[in-house]
Amino acid sequence: MTVLGRRRSTHVLANAPFRRLWTAMSVCSMGDWLNILALTALAGNLNAGDYRTQSLAIGGVFIAKMLPAVLLGPLAGAFADRFDRRLTMFCSDLARFAVVLSIPLVGSYQWVIVATVLVECVNLFWVPAKEATVPNLVPKEQLEAANRLNLLVTYGSAPVAAMLFAALSVMADLVKRLVPPLSGMDATALPLFVNACAYLASAILIFTLRGIPKRDGAISTPSVLKQIVDGWRFVGGNRLVRGLIIGMLGAFAAGGAVVGVAKIYVEALGGGDAAYGVVFGAVFVGMALGMFFGLRLLSGLSRRRLFGLALIVAGMVLAAIALVHNLVIVVMLTVLLGACAGIAWIIGYTLIGLEVEDSLRGRTFSFLQSTARVTLLLVVAVANPLAALFGAHVLGLGDITYQFDGSNLVLLIGGALATVVGVLALRHMDDRKGVPLSADLIAAVRGEQYEPEGGEQVPGLFVAFEGGEGSGKTTQSRLLAIWLRDQGYDVVQTREPGSTKVGMRLRAILLDAAERGLSPRSEALLYAADRAEHVEKVIRPALYRGAIVVSDRYVDSSLAYQGAGRSLDPTDVSKMNAWATGGLVPHLTVLIDTPPQVGLTRLGGAADRIEAEPLEFHERVRKEFRKLAAAAPDRYLVADGMLPSEEITRLIQDRVREILPDPVPRESEDITGTMPAIRD
Incomplete structure (x- = not known):
């Protein structure tokens, strides 16, 4: 638990009414776990000697314990909420005390089953009254901390009850040896007496708890x-x-x-x-x-x-x-x-x-x-x-x-x-x-x-296009997708940012020229968020079915634009994107290398937020792209963006042909088919 969590929890326990209810819950939870152990052990002891009979007897206890909740839960949930909650919990605890106390006194298996059913029926009244009471005892801002403490005692008391049961069982065996009149007592009698006392202690705590409001009407619980x-x-x-x-x-x-x-x-x-x-x-x-x-x-x-x-x-x-x-x-x-x-x-x-x-x-x-x-x-x-x-x-x-x-x-x-x-x-x-x-x-x-060498191994093929503004990568990625479809391949053409519903909203923020005040870290996180959604919803499903994915931009764009362009730590940007993509790496990255002073002149219309950056920014981006390509030449194809478009297309096709699988004709899918045209 964090320091903040500890402070909140301590503050919640400073609330006297909640602390009293929580203490009662703690005692009851330990009693419930102790009850499970004692009843199953007693059922086995009462039917010892015959393996089959003993197995069926213990199974009967568990069935008797769970059956009331399955059959009567909705009825009890609605019925119990009509009564005063404090009185409901108090009477329920007294009833559990009396029933559990009677089990070792009667000492028959039939009564064990009946008592188990009765205790569980009573629990059906106690639990909804307790759950409805907690929000009325603590402020809304402390409710999460209160629920965390409730879960802690609900499950954390189980090992405590188990150790207590083991200690009481050893103690009971010792008492039977030292006190001859008690030699016929079952070893589970002492744990059951302690269990009954736990319910009695809870009843006393609940009885002294004041200020629990009554509820008008009932909660309808579905079956x-x-x-x-x-x-x-x-x-x-x-x-x-x-x-x-x-x-x-x-x-x-x-x-x-x-x-x-x-x-x-x-x-x-x-x-x-x-x-x-x-x-x-x-x-x-x-x-x-x-x-x-x-x-x-x-x-x-x-x-x-x-x-x-x-x-x-x-x-x-x-x-x-x-x-x-x-x-x-x-x-x-x-x-x-x-x-x-x-x-x-x-x-x-x-x-x-x-x-x-x-x-x-x-x-x-x-x-x-x-x-x-x-x-x-x-x-x-x-x-x-x-x-x-x-x-x-x-x-x-x-x-x-x-x-x-x-x-x-x-x-x-x-x-x-x-x-x-x-x-x-x-x-x-x-x-x-x-x-x-x-x-x-x-x-x-x-x-x-x-991180596997050569990227994640998937049935499909992943080709990413990278490059600066106006480099021609969008045109070349579209031409490659058309060529591959003509060869009979299932192709998914996509882009970043903006290939998902969430991505389209992020794209509007990231490229809006009015968002000049966006911090570099925020920008990097937004691009990573778009990429995580892109990989999860578009790229991976296509690759798993064996399609070829052609993406206009991928991780290298963040390494170049946010890492070098925005001067962020490249290691941080790399780790963030590796986590966002699950380590997915393209089989081939095509870098269209075009000088920024040339590429920026190819753009028409109003410049977006990235395009409007100074030339020095775009120079750093280009330098980082070239550096990434030089570090992994086997995975990159660097094409000179100053060459004629037809020649660049031929170079890309020749390189892609080397890694293509056998074509399997399928219905094609174009993620960007309904999207407006994108400038390179």
């Missing part, structure tokens, strides 16, 4: 099924978002498989309830490490690539967990698994926030959350019966024996699923196709970005 149907309409047509959703739902499915069989798998490894708590906590410790450090360690790797790669590695790690029979190694692998999940989760949420329009973002997140909930329910419902159906098996090969149970099978399937989903997500989202993933990853570990 889970309606959220899924509506959400798919928004995300189904976007390739990037579709890849994100597939990846995140696949991760949820794999995670559901892990959660469903974790208890019986830990028992098969010789661990008890304390070991179960440690493994559970290891997942969240790994998630925290992945969220905070994973992105920093691989900052040079494309976020889209990292998302798919994290899922693939998570699948491989999960498969290793399924096959390893050493509890210590399993815990370490679980931390790595959590780290991969944390990286994928934070990237997924960030990319959705960046790529989805604001008007659709809420529905996209709602769709994701609703679908994830259903996915978890279905996977947990299937995972445990599958483990039970497969049963326990001991494989023998001579003197070597290997135990492979249903839990191993489920984890292995989960690992395979995560790997396949990761590959699919990577194929959908990869923004550096043609760049070897291994080389890209090695460079990212070194803190660098991999």
